[in-house]
Amino acid sequence: MSADTVTAEQLTISEVTKVYDHRSGTKALDDVSLTIRLGELVVLLGPSGCGKTTLLRILAGLEDATSGRLSLYGEPVVDTGRNLSVPPHKRGLGMVFQNYALWPHMKVVDNVAYPLRTSGLGRTEARERALEMLRSVRCDHLATRLPSQLSGGQQQRIALGRALVARPGIVLFDEPLSNVDAQLRKEVRTEIRRLHAEIDFTGIYVTHDLQEGLELADRIVVMSHGRIEQIGTPEEIFTSPISAYVAEFMGIENKTGVRRRGGVVATGFGEIEATGDLAGLPEGVDHDFYFRASQVRVAADGDSTAASSRSGGWTVADMVYAGGHSDIVLTRGEARLLCEGTFEPSARLEVGAEVDIEIDTAAALLYPSGGDER
């Protein structure tokens, strides 16, 4: 590809569909289109089974698309209409596998040198550059070991080095941290961000872990049932989930069915005043209302604002200390809510206490009911 390629698009996925089992016809990917720009770190996020791995493997050429087109660096590599499918070893990618996939019969340095050797570099030079890469992931002291003699975290760093050593323009990651224990996860995550800044590659990172996605991504692509649900920056996705599905996935704690009639809104826990965005609900149409624990607070008298609604008759069922705040579980008949409380000695609550709450409605997440049931 030439340096003056007009577009900075590194990777274009167009209308890709994948059917594994032609008898049942279930679509693991359903008409997916996505463009990824030079230097971005894009996270494919979604629950297990939504098709993330499948998409990544089609990009890599490890799996054939049932239909659709794909181009890398502006060059078409897959076009099912023209029967075009460039094999993986000619796509010029790097990839980090979930279970490392370091070749057990090769020393660490030879594992890392391998991508250089396949591109025709001599043994000595390849080893030199592999060592350089190993230094960069701080594993040069492990060069002569076999993969079986390494810890999981070390193996993951080396897998990272192997993926990056040949300076591929695009690097794919398939849940690389799911086999690493919690403490190391944070560390390797930081490492990936640092390398991304230093080495300057376009990254596509698959995970089902929201926190991981939010921390790593320049852009997040939320997937559901083989389709793209929402694309946006971590902040956009987190604050404005486009659908009930994404809202659920963002871990928004409270949900209730709502329907406005005049100035009041019927909820799963009785009627409340139609304040804030609730006032804009179309009359008589069922919606789902999502709100975070941080959007609920235990109210003192006369505390109401224009963008919050009061609900009374709640009982404190449980309180869990959670660091800077405490999680308060409130019940009212069948209904349950999670609320964030502070430990102000003056406002000390007891389990069993009766309280009123204020629900913030200024930026309410409202989705038509039933529309997203899949």
Added chain:
Amino acid sequence: MRLPSLLRRQGPGATVYTVLLGLFVLFPMVTLVVRAAVGGGFARLTTYPDIGKVVFNTVLLAVGSLVVAMVLGTLLAVSVTASPPHWQRLLGFIPTLPLIVPGVADTLGWIFLFSPRVGYVNSWLRSLPMFDHLKDGPVDIFTLPWIVALTGFSFTGFVYLYVSSSLREVGTELASAARVFGAGPIRTFLTVTLPLIWPSMVYAGGVVLLMGLGQFTNPLLLGSSNGIDVLTTVLFKLKSTYPVDYAFGAALSAPLVIAGFLVVWGQRLSIGAQGKYQVVTSKANHRTQGGSRMAAIPVLVFGALVVLPLIALVLVALSPYWSGQIDWGALSLDQVKSVFGDPRVAAALGVTVRAILITVAIVVPIGFVSAMIQRGFIRAGRGPRTMVDLLTTLPTAIMGFAMLFTYGNPPFAMYGTVGLFVITYVALMIPHAMRPQLTSMLSIGSEFNEAAAIAGASRARRLFTIELPLLRGGISVAITMVVILLFHEFSASLMVATAGTQTIGSLLYDYFSSGVYPQVAVIALLMVVVTLAGVALSGAIGTNRKGSKR
């Protein structure tokens, strides 16, 4: 789970392979059946004087040895499980010994023990007051009950392997649960354990039945002197007369070939194509104490029965002649020296080694491709899989006869050449060359290959830098298996051997027929030694691999 697109290859290789396999497997079988049908072979069956007796003997041998093997194999498996846990490793190995000891050597050892006149045990028994009036006996090993018993005994290890791995699979937890709810040990076995291991017993039973129907070594060595014939021995006699009545031979073989087809088909229906090759993963046996020392007794007795004939072999090999009395002073290595100085032995060793080397060079790659197909790495349709399955069911002696008939005659006219041995051996060894390689493929994830593809390696480069090195262990075991199995191969070798071109196995039979027993014993011992060395070697490879890889 479907395999990744990358790994499912399709290419000219699969076609070449299918043709090769067809040539080695299907073609001889088809010519055999066709010859039986059009050559009037089936009609000849009805006129063969003792055909009824032969069929009766064959079926009796198969069913009888099946019963013996199933009872003994299950008993041993249960005994091992019930014995003290820290003994189980060693005890578990004992029942597999008959699979390791070459069948001919074992049978010869039994003959040296129980031949009516000069068998060591018979001589000793006659020295007891109870039997001192007898001239020979009291045991006559050259009778049908003994043939059945010894054949069943030799199949026991096979049943044991299936039943014990299935027992391990099931684990002890379910049985313990039954015990907790008040069932006694026998009730527990009958109502919980047995139903759970039943499928693997059925599978083992099917295979043992086939092996019994095609059994050749025992009826030949033990039945000939009393005219006890089965299908395969009649076939062998036919082969030794001139001109060979191939149509009749083909008709004799056809039922066994068809039985093989039926068993493959039945297994397909019952457990699916993949199941039987699946590596059995053993659940940890949490029991660290308990178990009964008494339970080990059957296993130890069985072990003694395996070793006893080998001792007889050693005694005969060291004696100037075989007389039934052990003359300790006359024992020497003279016979061993004379065997190694014997030009016929040297020639036979030469043929054997050459045939083995060429066979290994051909069959190990075929086994590799077969394993790739079984694993699903190569798309090749159903044909090749079915042919490999068929190979595992065809009796060795029949295979030898089919090869002699197909490739010994014009247009191939390989009669009397090493090439005929090679073709026969290749066909026999395909399953054995495949299995270790498949096991090792199953234990290696596909992501190593994928990672190499991403790293820019072409298919050929992946084969040489990733796949073959990773499969090194499996390939070495395959080579060792083929070498040891062929070194003591007896049945098929006898079918394709000629007076001028002998292998070590066929020469052994020549010497046996002419009654030079010490030489026979020496050759049989040589087979045992080579086999044990090979087994130790492949064991070492296995341990070594476990040590250096994860």
